[in-house]
Amino acid sequence: MIFRTIVGLLIVMIVCSCIQKQSKSGLQIEYGSNQGLTHTDSLGIKHNYRYITATITNDSTIPIHLQIALSKEYEFPASCGDKKYKVFLLPKELTPDTAALYNNITDGLGNFLDRCLDNPYVLNKTLEPGEQHVVTIGTLYSRPTNCGVVPNALYAQGDSHNFHTCNSLMDQDGSTDPPLSLGLKLDFYVTRGRSPFECILIPCGQISYPEP
Numbered sequence: 001m002i003f004r005t006i007v008g009l010l011i012v013m014i015v016c017s018c019i020q021k022q023s024k025s026g027l028q029i030e031y032g033s034n035q036g037l038t039h040t041d042s043l044g045i046k047h048n049y050r051y052i053t054a055t056i057t058n059d060s061t062i063p064i065h066l067q068i069a070l071s072k073e074y075e076f077p078a079s080c081g082d083k084k085y086k087v088f089l090l091p092k093e094l095t096p097d098t099a100a101l102y103n104n105i106t107d108g109l110g111n112f113l114d115r116c117l118d119n120p121y122v123l124n125k126t127l128e129p130g131e132q133h134v135v136t137i138g139t140l141y142s143r144p145t146n147c148g149v150v151p152n153a154l155y156a157q158g159d160s161h162n163f164h165t166c167n168s169l170m171d172q173d174g175s176t177d178p179p180l181s182l183g184l185k186l187d188f189y190v191t192r193g194r195s196p197f198e199c200i201l202i203p204c205g206q207i208s209y210p211e212p
Contacts, residue, residue, distance in 0.1 A: 025156035025180055025207050026060030032099035034150045039113050039140065049113060050150040051090070051138035053099040058127035066127060068135060068182060068205035071120030077188055077198050080147035087151070087184070087202065090136040091121040097134060113140060126210060137184060137204075146191050152199070153185040156207060166199035180207040 036050040058064050070089045094112060096103035116138075125133055137151045155162070157180045160170065170183050182205035187196035 026064055028057040028059040029154055030055045041114050046143045047140050049140050051136055052151045053136045054154050055099045055132055055134050057132045058129055061129050063210050064127050065208045065210055066125050068123040070204050071117050076147055085139050085141035085149050086117055087139050088116040089121050095134055095136045148189045150187050152187045155183050157181040166201050168201040170201050170203055
């Protein structure tokens with residue numbers, strides 16, 4: 001009887017060990033809907049501005065450090081022509097308190113969009129267990145254009161399997177050792193199209209677990 005109990009405990013310990021190795025990042029990420037508007041820059045050029053707001057929650061029992069940095073220009077798929085788009089993180093003052101359907105924060109937005117890659121905003125924040133933080137990620141591209149690009153999902157490296165149909169610019173080494181990568185899924189649409197014709201995964205930051 002004692003032998004069976006010991007064996008049972010060992011099995012439970014092995015199973016728990018496997019579960020810990022397969023555990024996710026400890027982050028829960030919830031989204032509002034995609035939103036957008038037209039932005040006219042200081043030279044009078046019109047752009048499409050598309051964005052999404054996400055609430056990131058530390059759903060674990062330990063602190064998690066977030067570093068999110070987006071400040072690059074990418075090329076549209078070849079079918080969209082010779083055009084580029086910018087991807088960036090909005091500063092705190094342009095980010096709502098929740099991932100609301102409409103956040104209506106426009107004061108100072110135009111000035112930021114004119115220089116979003118010149119002076120990029122970078123998030124460095126440690127979330128305590130149960131703590132939340134809201135971020136807004138945007139794309140910007142000139143008009144007219146036959147394609148559009150919208151940020152669709154922010155995710156941790158361990159969740160990339162959810163987007164296996166997308167092209168990836170993420171690190172391909174398959175490492176799961178801290179720090180973990182954060183990625184951003186972008187969807188491409190034909191103008192007035194209802195469904196994306198292509199998606200891409202780009203790196204946008206890292207997760208680490210500070211020593212106690």
